[in-house]
Amino acid sequence: LAKTTQPISMDSYEGQEVNITCSHNNIATNDYITWYQQFPSQGPRFIIQGYKTKVTNEVASLFIPADRKSSTLSLPRVSLSDTAVYYCLVRRDAGNMLTFGGGTRLMVKP
Amino acid sequence: NAGVTQTPKFRILKIGQSMTLQCTQDMNHNYMYWYRQDPGMGLKLIYYSVGAGITDKGEVPNGYNVSRSTTEDFPLRLELAAPSQTSVYFCASIGQTYEQYFGPGTRLTVT
Numbered sequence: 001l002a003k004t005t006q007p008i009s010m011d012s013y014e015g016q017e018v019n020i021t022c023s024h025n026n027i028a029t030n031d032y033i034t035w036y037q038q039f040p041s042q043g044p045r046f047i048i049q050g051y052k053t054k055v056t057n058e059v060a061s062l063f064i065p066a067d068r069k070s071s072t073l074s075l076p077r078v079s080l081s082d083t084a085v086y087y088c089l090v091r092r093d094a095g096n097m098l099t100f101g102g103g104t105r106l107m108v109k110p
Numbered sequence: 111n112a113g114v115t116q117t118p119k120f121r122i123l124k125i126g127q128s129m130t131l132q133c134t135q136d137m138n139h140n141y142m143y144w145y146r147q148d149p150g151m152g153l154k155l156i157y158y159s160v161g162a163g164i165t166d167k168g169e170v171p172n173g174y175n176v177s178r179s180t181t182e183d184f185p186l187r188l189e190l191a192a193p194s195q196t197s198v199y200f201c202a203s204i205g206q207t208y209e210q211y212f213g214p215g216t217r218l219t220v221t
């Protein structure tokens with residue numbers, strides 16, 4: 001499975017848009033990009049996944065360029081409750097193996 | 111629909127003791143997983159199962175065993191607890207849309 005690299009931490013302020021970029025240079029043709037959110041003392045929670053171009057749901061947007069070697073999770077107008085660790089993962093089409101990296105620790109300040 | 115449930119929530123073990131961490135899901139998912147998460151780190155896959163009767167090792171299986179006799183249950187067994195197994199353990203299952211659903215975790219301390 002492709003290894004992912006993302007920033008260790010990011011700071012933001014309430015109301016700002018936050019973009020977290022993840023690189024996955026060795027992504028394979030049948031790999032999907034998936035993002036999870038984890039609050040302290042809780043299990044990770046699925047946010048969004050995509051294969052190419054742009055995916056949007058009620059929580060976030062995911063931008064994937066044509067070469068798919070990176071992806072950007074966009075959180076619009078963050079609030080204090082968005083303070084969490086965000087994990088970028090690559091999963092093979094069959095979906096049965098997920099490898100979590102270190103994640104990005106997002107701190108939203110008032 | 112309770113999702114993925116885990117018991118116990120907390121446990122303290124002495125070195126050399128054994129215990130079983132329980133995991134149950136009520137979503138009829140075939141794929142189930144066990145992860146451990148050390149403080150400040152990401153999750154590491156211990157074991158996974160693609161269906162009843164089928165299990166396979168993940169990244170860090172040493173010191174653990176699993177079984178999958180039913181679709182719902184996927185218990186994790188620690189035979190001879192060691193301080194290195196102090197961690198938070200998460201069970202998860204995956205549905206048809208490949209979203210992974212995680213349980214609330216079991217915080218284990220081995221002293």
